[in-house]
Amino acid sequence: MITCLFIYTWKILVVDAHVLVQGNVIWRHGDRSPQYTYPNDPYKNLWTDGPYQLTETGKYQMYELGLYLKSKYGHLLSKCYRSDEIHIKSTDLDRSKMSAQCVAAALYSPDNVTEWKGINTPWIPFPLHTTEASQDWFAKMYQNPVIGCPEFHRYLESLQVDEFNAIDKNYATEFSYITRMSGVMEEFNFKNYFLMHDNLLCLQANNYSLPAWVDDQLMKTLGQLSALYVASRFTDLGMKHVKPLSKLRTGVILEHVIDNMKKWIHGEHRLSFIGYSGHDWSIAAILISMGAYNWIVPPYASCVMLDLYKESDGTYGVEFWYRNDSASKPTSFSFYDCGHKCSFDRFLLTASSVSTDGDTESLCNNSNYIDHKLISFVLVFLTSIFFMSRISFK
Incomplete structure (x- = not known):
């Protein structure tokens, strides 16, 4: 009886030691109005808010996603917003920024502790981070057939x-x-x-x-x-x-996720939740680079989750999840030979074949990269000749 109790207790400790410490979540915005109308369109005047604007349906979809994310990651966050715990980046477009606000509204629902005094509304402000599209790695990943790569x-x-x-x-x-x-x-x-x-x-x-x-x-x-x-x-x-192409472009997402995880592991920050509010191509890009694209356009409010866990022996592991239906549980997916979960070291090794590893500029501008290398070589060569001649003269 004592032996059984000991084994049971040990199992609880092992399970408890597989602790989620950070979530990196890339999501698509919610339902929106169309960009395009055509001559025979019977609904030309339907979308009064303009093209590409989040609809009421889209707002509910993103709030629901926020509630799900709160159920999974809420224990990592304080009731009140803290900048050292959460960071949400959005492309600089109305639909993605509004979607991020809806997610944040669900993550931080006002209560007696976080009541926004003087304003009788069930909402509190939340800081989103955006960058102008031409300078934004997250947006340029999609636009780069023309600019940047x-x-x-x-x-x-x-x-x-x-x-x-x-x-x-x-x-x-x-x-x-x-x-x-x-x-x-x-x-x-x-x-x-x-x-x-x-x-x-x-x-x-x-x-x-x-x-x-x-x-x-x-x-x-x-x-x-x-x-x-x-x-x-x-x-x-x-x-x-797919691998060499990902290294040139879509691997930039993995590069940022890896950086987030490394900084947590090494104590450089304690961000527990990093969200990226994007588009269907944002989801497709990371699934393609990880060898997990299912040939279905990622639906509204879908998301990919790359989770960092701390294991019982002090090492770290990573799990990969895809949520593409609010009515169903997220499904795990495999990252090449890493599987749907792997050690952090294995994750880094597998990602090295598709991530940019901080070398995006030289990879994307191959001819320029060669020129810079050539110039550096010539400068070193000329410098060597100069010093050799001075030595010979003496």
């Missing part, structure tokens, strides 16, 4: 010419059909059809009837194409070059 653009474009041509050929009937029915002048293809699909998805998400010419099969086809399109921003569709 010519080497990535050259590499990816060379891989996708045949892929895009094949898709345009295979789906020519569908592209021609939506062009005709929508009344647009420019022919739809794989590079621009998503504008129409986005419009239809926004209607569907807000329970409006789709135009009569849109049936379930067309929406299914467009959904499959959208999964390809989102992936095509970051990798070849055959996924044969």
Whole structure:
């Protein structure tokens, strides 16, 4: 009896020693209005707040996500906001900033302790961190085909010419059909059809009837194409070059997550929750770089969670989770041979094949990098000659 009690107690201690110490969470904003309208659009005047604005549905989705995150990470946070415990970064766009505010509102619901005196409202202010898009690594990760990473653009474009041509050929009937029915002048293809699909998805998400010419099969086809399109921003569709491409671009997310974890482990800070308020491509980018993309566009309010745990022996481990449905529990996913959970050292080793490791600028500007190396070599060489000549003269 005593032996059994000892074993049972030891098991409790081991379980308790697997302690969550930090969460790094990347989420997509909530439901929003569409960017695009078309000549035959029966809902042209529906979205009075303007394009790409968070809807009431979207606000509820993000508040619900915040409640879930509070249930998982709330024990790491004080009831009152403390800047040394939590940091939320958002892309500098209305929908992502408003989504972050909704998440924060759920994380810090006012009570008797945090009552905002003099204001009779169940809300307290929360500081969000943003950077102007052209200077923001989080935003530039998506925009960099044009700015910031010519080497990535050259590499990816060379891989996708045949892929895009094949898709345009295979789906020519569908592209021609939506062009005709929508009344647009420019022919739809794989590079621009998503504008129409986005419009239809926004209607569907807000329970409006789709135009009569849109049936379930067309929406299914467009959904499959959208999964390809989102992936095509970051990798070849055959996924044969995903690791070197990730190292040039999407690995920058992992670089920041690793830095967050290292700083916690080494006591440089005690941030327990780091949130990144982004977009569908933010989720897709990190899943693709980790070899876990499921070929489904990340839905509104979905999130990827990379959790740091302290183990019973004093070492650290990392777990990977994806929440893409508020009605279901998050699912674990595997990070290549690291699995869905691995030691921190193993995590660093696996991530080294896809993360930028702080060398983004030289990797993205390969020709410039070579020039700088050449210049450095020439300077060293000339300096050596100079000193050698002085020695010989003496």
